[in-house]
Amino acid sequence: RKEVEQDPGPFNVPEGATVAFNCTYSNSASQSFFWYRQDCRKEPKLLMSVYSSGNEDGRFTAQLNRASQYISLLIRDSKLSDSATYLCVVLGSGAGSYQLTFGKGTKLSVIP
Amino acid sequence: DAGVTQSPTHLIKTRGQQVTLRCSPKSGHDTVSWYQQALGQGPQFIFQYYEEEERQRGNFPDRFSGHQFPNYSSELNVNALLLGDSALYLCASRARGDGGEQYFGPGTRLTVT
Numbered sequence: 001r002k003e004v005e006q007d008p009g010p011f012n013v014p015e016g017a018t019v020a021f022n023c024t025y026s027n028s029a030s031q032s033f034f035w036y037r038q039d040c041r042k043e044p045k046l047l048m049s050v051y052s053s054g055n056e057d058g059r060f061t062a063q064l065n066r067a068s069q070y071i072s073l074l075i076r077d078s079k080l081s082d083s084a085t086y087l088c089v090v091l092g093s094g095a096g097s098y099q100l101t102f103g104k105g106t107k108l109s110v111i112p
Numbered sequence: 113d114a115g116v117t118q119s120p121t122h123l124i125k126t127r128g129q130q131v132t133l134r135c136s137p138k139s140g141h142d143t144v145s146w147y148q149q150a151l152g153q154g155p156q157f158i159f160q161y162y163e164e165e166e167r168q169r170g171n172f173p174d175r176f177s178g179h180q181f182p183n184y185s186s187e188l189n190v191n192a193l194l195l196g197d198s199a200l201y202l203c204a205s206r207a208r209g210d211g212g213e214q215y216f217g218p219g220t221r222l223t224v225t
Binding site (some may be wrong): 004029032034041042043044045046049063087091098099100101102104105 | 155158170
């Protein structure tokens with residue numbers, strides 16, 4: 001089983017739609033979780049951290065289910081500028097605590 | 113507030129050659145990590161440096177080595193380049209004691225021919 005798994009997509013959605021991405025991770029001892037956004041041929045940029053209580057930042061909502069080892073990202077009212085690859089990221093625990101483990105990413109295209 | 117910077121932006125090398133990539137962390141950050149991102153893949157952790165020592169290493173061969181300087185900047189060296197080393201090399205920095213968020217530089221795109 002891969003350490004972090006995501007549906008690669010692509011997700012093609014119209015402007016204004018709501019879209020959800022899911023991610024699972026294998027290391028139950030992982031402590032920190034993030035969503036990064038990566039535009040084509042650019043570096044990953046931190047979108048948001050994911051907390052056990054869930055957290056929201058404008059149109060973006062992230063949720064964590066530790067029991068199922070499952071992370072989600074919800075984007076409401078999609079904009080053209082949301083088109084990018086979204087990377088699910090887990091920070092290791094213990095000896096691996098400084099290592100970010102990335103999923104392969106989910107590609108989103110928002111269509112006019 | 114300067115972000116993470118990397119040089120060079122692009123590089124073309126021949127199999128068997130050696131390459132050095134450079135990174136300056138974000139202001140206030142003392143920890144630098146290096147990642148390799150092949151086309152269509154997520155970044156893969158190479159290693160992390162702080163206090164001028166390698167603290168954690170991913171599943172990469174000894175051909176990959178690094179260094180951190182007293183000003184927290186870092187170098188990634190790759191010896192005996194293989195075609196499979198062609199990738200985007202990303203540097204990320206963080207401040208120890210922060211919540212784990214790392215901030216990435218624009219990367220160096222290495223092509224091995």
